[in-house]
Amino acid sequence: MAAVSGKIFQNVSVAQYSKQNSQFHPQCRRDSFTSNLRSLLPLKGRKPAWNRTLAMQLRTSSIYQNGFVSGGSICCNAASSSTEVRPLEKSDFLKLQNGSDIRGVAVAGVDGEPVTLTEPISEAIASAFAAWLSDKKKGDASMAMSVSIGHDSRISASMLQDAVSQGLMSAGIDVLHFGLASTPAMFNSTLTRNEEVGCPADGAIMITASHLPYNRNGFKFFTNAGGLGKADIKDILERASDIYNKITDEGLRDLQGTSSVSVKKVDYMAIYASDLVHAVRKAAGNIEKPLEGFHIVVDAGNGAGGFFVDKVLGPLGAVTSGSQFLEPDGMFPNHIPNPEDKAAMTAITQAVLNNKADFGIIFDTDVDRSAAVDSTGRELNRNRLIALISAIILEEHPGTTIVTDSVTSDGLTLFIEKKLGGKHHRFKRGYKNVIDEAIRLNSIGEESHLAIETSGHGALKENNWLDDGAYLMVKLLNKLASARASGIKGGSKVLTDLVEGLQEAAVTVELRLKIDQNHADLKGGSFRDYGEAVLKHLENVVDSDLKLVKAPINYEGVRVSGFGGWFLLRLSLHDPVLPLNIEAPSNDEAVKLALVVHEAVRGFSALDMSSLDKLIHRN
Numbered sequence: 001m002a003a004v005s006g007k008i009f010q011n012v013s014v015a016q017y018s019k020q021n022s023q024f025h026p027q028c029r030r031d032s033f034t035s036n037l038r039s040l041l042p043l044k045g046r047k048p049a050w051n052r053t054l055a056m057q058l059r060t061s062s063i064y065q066n067g068f069v070s071g072g073s074i075c076c077n078a079a080s081s082s083t084e085v086r087p088l089e090k091s092d093f094l095k096l097q098n099g100s101d102i103r104g105v106a107v108a109g110v111d112g113e114p115v116t117l118t119e120p121i122s123e124a125i126a127s128a129f130a131a132w133l134s135d136k137k138k139g140d141a142s143m144a145m146s147v148s149i150g151h152d153s154r155i156s157a158s159m160l161q162d163a164v165s166q167g168l169m170s171a172g173i174d175v176l177h178f179g180l181a182s183t184p185a186m187f188n189s190t191l192t193r194n195e196e197v198g199c200p201a202d203g204a205i206m207i208t209a210s211h212l213p214y215n216r217n218g219f220k221f222f223t224n225a226g227g228l229g230k231a232d233i234k235d236i237l238e239r240a241s242d243i244y245n246k247i248t249d250e251g252l253r254d255l256q257g258t259s260s261v262s263v264k265k266v267d268y269m270a271i272y273a274s275d276l277v278h279a280v281r282k283a284a285g286n287i288e289k290p291l292e293g294f295h296i297v298v299d300a301g302n303g304a305g306g307f308f309v310d311k312v313l314g315p316l317g318a319v320t321s322g323s324q325f326l327e328p329d330g331m332f333p334n335h336i337p338n339p340e341d342k343a344a345m346t347a348i349t350q351a352v353l354n355n356k357a358d359f360g361i362i363f364d365t366d367v368d369r370s371a372a373v374d375s376t377g378r379e380l381n382r383n384r385l386i387a388l389i390s391a392i393i394l395e396e397h398p399g400t401t402i403v404t405d406s407v408t409s410d411g412l413t414l415f416i417e418k419k420l421g422g423k424h425h426r427f428k429r430g431y432k433n434v435i436d437e438a439i440r441l442n443s444i445g446e447e448s449h450l451a452i453e454t455s456g457h458g459a460l461k462e463n464n465w466l467d468d469g470a471y472l473m474v475k476l477l478n479k480l481a482s483a484r485a486s487g488i489k490g491g492s493k494v495l496t497d498l499v500e501g502l503q504e505a506a507v508t509v510e511l512r513l514k515i516d517q518n519h520a521d522l523k524g525g526s527f528r529d530y531g532e533a534v535l536k537h538l539e540n541v542v543d544s545d546l547k548l549v550k551a552p553i554n555y556e557g558v559r560v561s562g563f564g565g566w567f568l569l570r571l572s573l574h575d576p577v578l579p580l581n582i583e584a585p586s587n588d589e590a591v592k593l594a595l596v597v598h599e600a601v602r603g604f605s606a607l608d609m610s611s612l613d614k615l616i617h618r619n
């Protein structure tokens with residue numbers, strides 16, 4: 001393990017600050033949300049200890065650290081001044097659930113998008129996570145618990161970090177501030193054994209909304225068992241609603257707590273990155289600089305992935321000139337940090353070609369997703385990335401099952417099963433779904449070492465099923481390094497060769513058909529029920545058409561083969577949308593498949609068919 005640069009940032013005693021209460025600006029006091037959690041949190045043996053002065057002290061110090069002092073108003077940043085503590089329904093909290101994440105609007109100013117993730121709400125959510133964690137770890141109730149907090153480059157990061165810190169500390173939880181961090185590093189901090197920096201943490205919170213626009217933000221939660229699931233998130237939001245409304249019912253009150261909690265600032269990314277460096281060195285036979293001679297460019301999309309250049313590729317000996325958008329910028333001025341996005345892939349491809357680099361790597365905002373580009377400018381994302389990682393994993397674990405999301409191609413199945421000798425288990429969309437499915441398969445005796453999505457999310461058994469875009473790239477770097485160590489030249493050709501034989505459709509289409517939730521055709525029902533009815537109807541139509549074959553094993557939506565290609569219509573995991581994926585050998589065939597869907601669903605008037613119409617009439 002490399003040297004650790006974490007140091008104590010601040011040990012905060014609640015009592016120490018209470019007498020300074022009067023020194024703060026009254027506006028700050030109004031903004032502060034005081035959590036009266038004594039009656040709400042099951043904190044056996046630990047007293048919740050909180051007062052609003054501490055809240056402001058923390059907020060102030062964090063604002064200074066981030067250089068956000070403006071006009072002498074040091075106590076409230078821009079987003080916090082709009083914060084208002086008003087009664088909310090449980091349903092308002094539940095609306096913040098996005099599968100196994102929490103997502104909301106954290107920055108005001110976008111028309112039609114009111115702020116839903118305020119400081120008080122975030123503080124209540126953090127307190128609820130503390131209560132949830134406390135229940136989970138009840139065996140250790142006498143021990144102090146700690147939670148690490150990290151964030152991506154969003155402009156609301158500092159405001160939310162303060163609110164979350166307050167929520168945790170009000171529950172007597174010690175807080176570790178990691179600052180700019182990646183989502184996988186946060187999970188890792190619940191596994192790392194390093195007392196000096198306070199790890200393993202009992203829980204971790206990543207403040208991120210992945211690739212969503214600048215005004216959004218959200219939370220991902222982890223324990224050493226992995227990311228929290230949907231049911232846990234619902235539980236936390238319900239608890240948060242109770243906490244929040246109890247406080248507003250009773251009015252804001254100071255608590256004169258007596259126990260103390262600590263806030264430590266830790267450079268955890270240095271620890272996490274050194275683990276990645278170690279992994280590549282090991283794979284190359286413990287060579288210090290196994291990437292010497294390679295020119296690798298990185299596009300971090302102004303998210304949190306810039307560390308990969310100086311803390312991973314640099315120490316491994318790679319040349320990284322031409323890397324771009326490494327500086328964190330929460331307005332994402334260059335492109336959406338998303339390896340599924342065409343503009344993002346064009347940007348990294350161009351960087352590889354312009355710099356005559358051997359290889360390109362692109363991350364999403366919080367580095368749980370990634371993709372690559374070879375030296376010829378060939379994109380290695382979506383099905384190609386899955387094929388590539390599968391080829392590596394199947395060399396290491398012959399015959400293993402590769403779990404993927406539902407929108408993967410028929411060509412990928414052939415490649416995994418016929419060329420690589422593995423088993424392709426096409427499951428549902430959603431990184432958590434594929435990871436949980438791979439874990440389940442192992443638990444019933446079917447060996448699986450890889451769970452991966454076309455979105456660029458991927459997790460390996462050897463890496464604790466950490467959903468980690470950086471580790472996926474490490475697997476590719478290992479391959480480059482070990483090829484070099486065995487004297488093989490040719491840059492990234494060794495990787496390109498691995499996907500040789502992957503059949504790819506000439507036409508690939510993804511449309512997202514919106515369901516108008518206010519449309520009379522829903523008859524007051526939910527968009528989910530409506531979407532299910534659309535899918536059922538489509539299924540019946542397909543069943544009665546001899547030219548079409550329904551996928552015999554399918555876990556999500558309606559997947560159909562015909563006209564030399566296939567389509568999948570399914571419900572989005574989170575949105576009132578039916579995504580439609582089509583792959584076909586030509587435009588004509590793609591249109592024939594689109595027409596099948598069009599004919600079947602056109603009676604559903606709440607469905608926006610305009611993109612489907614456009615596809616059909618364009619050709």
Ligand SMILES: O=P(O)(O)OC[C@H]1O[C@H](O)[C@H](O)[C@@H](O)[C@@H]1O
Pocket residue numbers: 429430431432453455457571572573574575579
């Ligand atoms: O169902 P969709 O709307 O296509 O969204 C699906 C996506 O949702 C989230 O972003 C998850 O993090 C991804 O793992 C998943 O692929």
